[in-house]
Amino acid sequence: MTKCIYSFFLLICILFQKFTSFVLLNCFQSELKISSRMFQLSEMRDMVRVPPLKFNLPLEQAIMEELNRKLANKVVLNVGLCICAFDLVKMENSYIYPGDGASHTRTTFQFVVFRPSIEEILEGVVLSASSSGLQVSLGFFSGIFIKPENMVAGSYYDETEKVWIWNYQEEHKLFMDVGQKIRLRVISESFVDTTPSGPQLAAEHQAAVAAAAAGSVVAVAKDPFSEVHPYTIYGSTDGSGLGMISWWAEDEDEDVKDEANEGQEDSQSEHLEST
Amino acid sequence: MEVLNSNVALLSNYEVLEVLHEVRSAQDSEGSKKSVSKLRTNLANITYDVEKYLQGTACSSQSPEVIRNFLIATRSLKITKIEKLQILNLRPTSIVELQLILEEVEERFSEEEMQEMTNLIQELLPPTSASPQAEPQPTS
Numbered sequence: 001m002t003k004c005i006y007s008f009f010l011l012i013c014i015l016f017q018k019f020t021s022f023v024l025l026n027c028f029q030s031e032l033k034i035s036s037r038m039f040q041l042s043e044m045r046d047m048v049r050v051p052p053l054k055f056n057l058p059l060e061q062a063i064m065e066e067l068n069r070k071l072a073n074k075v076v077l078n079v080g081l082c083i084c085a086f087d088l089v090k091m092e093n094s095y096i097y098p099g100d101g102a103s104h105t106r107t108t109f110q111f112v113v114f115r116p117s118i119e120e121i122l123e124g125v126v127l128s129a130s131s132s133g134l135q136v137s138l139g140f141f142s143g144i145f146i147k148p149e150n151m152v153a154g155s156y157y158d159e160t161e162k163v164w165i166w167n168y169q170e171e172h173k174l175f176m177d178v179g180q181k182i183r184l185r186v187i188s189e190s191f192v193d194t195t196p197s198g199p200q201l202a203a204e205h206q207a208a209v210a211a212a213a214a215g216s217v218v219a220v221a222k223d224p225f226s227e228v229h230p231y232t233i234y235g236s237t238d239g240s241g242l243g244m245i246s247w248w249a250e251d252e253d254e255d256v257k258d259e260a261n262e263g264q265e266d267s268q269s270e271h272l273e274s275t
Numbered sequence: 276m277e278v279l280n281s282n283v284a285l286l287s288n289y290e291v292l293e294v295l296h297e298v299r300s301a302q303d304s305e306g307s308k309k310s311v312s313k314l315r316t317n318l319a320n321i322t323y324d325v326e327k328y329l330q331g332t333a334c335s336s337q338s339p340e341v342i343r344n345f346l347i348a349t350r351s352l353k354i355t356k357i358e359k360l361q362i363l364n365l366r367p368t369s370i371v372e373l374q375l376i377l378e379e380v381e382e383r384f385s386e387e388e389m390q391e392m393t394n395l396i397q398e399l400l401p402p403t404s405a406s407p408q409a410e411p412q413p414t415s
Binding site for chain 1: 276277278279280281282283284285286287288290291294295298317318320321322324325327328332361364365369371372374375376378
């Protein structure tokens with residue numbers, strides 16, 4: 001009897017555990033979903049220096065220009081790639097400091113920022129391929145990489161043709177050509193502080209000089225994967241619907257082609273009849 | 276510089292395109308007065324590249340009316356705001372593409388519902404202006 005009660009108690013414990021883990025998982029997922037999408041607005045505060053050159057402009061316009069000059073096309077750590085100033089939220093009093101003719105205004109502003117979220121689907125173009133994976137570009141941002149382990153199972157790199165191939169069902173070779181459109185799922189991102197630090201740069205420079213003196217070519221060869229990017233997105237093409245866009249549009253294309261061929265055949269046969 | 280809130284609001288591709296149009300038209304009007312200053316090449320580059328990328332996506336043919344109609348039509352469907360945003364951005368036309376955007380699709384929707392949804396998307400959202408489907412026609 002006690003055994004029975006004990007086992008029943010155990011069962012309830014296990015069920016409860018499963019339930020809590022399930023709830024936790026759901027919370028986590030919903031948090032992921034809320035994070036962000038492709039483009040977002042970020043609110044930042046900065047002391048904006050307006051040079052005397054721009055005193056003829058309205059202050060708002062001058063500040064917008066200065067913000068764009070400072071941030072457009074730059075990556076802000078843990079925020080994303082800045083595109084353009086969107087709006088000024090708050091401007092505090094402007095000050096002129098001794099020794100500088102410019103005015104300084106503490107400004108709170110909103111910036112349009114590119115920061116795709118984890119799990120988001122992106123469509124881009126394959127920029128380059130190497131044995132360490134694929135590099136994908138969106139035109140304005142090319143720090144997107146797909147590592148071999150995140151590709152569809154059965155993918156391999158062809159050294160001679162310098163292209164990634166998906167061996168679909170062991171029969172069909174599907175190519176991931178450079179310059180073709182690709183669809184990927186964002187799986188992780190990384191921000192690296194690339195602010196140059198003096199001594200390290202000097203050491204690197206010395207190393208480069210030493211390498212050049214030794215006549216090694218390795219230092220010159222550039223691999224986009226080994227370069228340090230301030231903002232990198234890692235993508236995955238493992239899943240149905242992901243990968244080259246042409247793979248998934250094939251059915252429709254074939255239909256169109258079939259129809260076209262039929263049309264041509266019809267017209268040809270008509271031609272034959274008429275002749 | 277300090278970051279107060281890295282995510283104040285989400286922008287759809289269409290909204291970004293609108294902002295970029297404004298920025299670029301402002302640039303052009305200024306450019307006629309004085310030569311494009313070297314100071315703003317960064318802004319000019321990024322706005323040009325982003326605009327070029329967005330022109331190639333579904334948002335290039337959208338308008339406020341299209342988006343409003345879509346949001347009204349999808350009000351009864353059980354999809355989240357963010358999923359709607361992704362649909363607007365990507366305009367999925369097949370079930371496979373739709374499955375990528377919606378989370379846990381199989382538990383939430385049946386095959387028929389998905390088909391209805393793709394039909395709705397095709398009906399309400401105009402295709403990309405530079406659609407690849409339009410290209411093969413002249414050759415055939």
